[in-house]
Amino acid sequence: MRQDISAGAKFPDYVLPDHTKTPRRLSDLQGDQLMILVLTRGSFCPKDRQHMLELVRFHPQFVVGYTQLVTITTDDWHTTNNYRQQTAAPWPFLYDEERIVQKDLDIKEYTDSSHDVMIPHTIVLGRNLQVFKVYDGYYYWGRPSVSELHAELRELARKTYRDWDITDAELRQKWKKGDKSDFYPYGDNSISMDELMLQMAGAVDQFAGKAEKP
Template sequence: MQEQFAPGTTFPDFVLPDHTKTKRRLSDLQGDQLMVLFLTRGFFCPKDRQHVLELVRFHPQMVVGYTQAVTITTDDWHTTNNYRQQTAAPWPFLYDEDRVVQKQLDINEYTDTQHDVMIPHTVVLGRDLRVHKVYNGYYYWGRPSMSELHSDLRDLARQTYEDWDITKPALRKKWDEGDMSHFYPYGDDSVSMHELMLEMAGAIDQYAGKAKHTG
């Protein structure tokens, strides 16, 4: 992956069709939450399928941890749906038959002359698609374990949420005074509790025109 996508940079806001053939913008899928993005070889790869199965078991923790998951594959629409359904993955799968992501990020797996796929990467993203960490999964052991993702997301959440440690006297004072501006989501005008529950429920339709966090 090119150096401009190093930690601290902004990941490209790609627009691609999802498994329902609806075009989705990454920033809309993210909303005001954290995100883990999986760039995959595709359904044919046993390493990718095994990693997805691990992620399916981990995904409920991402939901309650206010973290979105998105997969991008170079498969066609039909194969993308098979991939998602046969692994029981509940998050959006985007398909990129034109290899837009592969080309822009310069991650062509040139050792595979048959499938023209991307080198698998896992990208941990903070708000506004800010890159926190990138894993190169060309070899299976290069992919993050679920404990590593847990650790990454803990660090990122600690940096993101002002109310990470609500035992701080200053935070308690603000709450008692009715100042909720430092507490998520109570003081966040960009997301209502209703919208947050929809995000946690994985309601696909809520992604259209989703307001981004502006704080």
């Protein structure tokens, strides 16, 4: 992984086709939420498939926790769809046959002479694609467990939402005075409740425009 892809950096805003062949920009898929980005070897890898199944089981908690999940694979479109369907993953899978991400991040798995794949990584992203934590999953135990992701997202959410502790007296007074600027998603600078519900539903065609390749 490139040295500059570390905590506090902004992750590249890649544009790749999703499982419906629609170009998607990562920042559009993220919206104003937190994000878990999974860079996977592909459907042939049993380690990757097992990790994906764990994420599928955990996914309902991502939804209610205002956290988007996106997978990027070097598989072709047909294999990407098989991978997504066979694991019952409901989130977007982006496919990168040209190895744009692999090359740009310098994560080619050079020990695999049979497949031109990425070294698996799981990346926890704050708003605006800000890197919070990077997990190297070359070995299976390098990947985050769901309990570790829960802990990472708790800490990240604590730093993100100003109304994390609504028992705070100052916040209580602001609410009583009708000042909702520090409350998500009620504040003037926040998204609407309708848009939030669409994001939680994964209705990307309704809350994010189709990305144009740069």
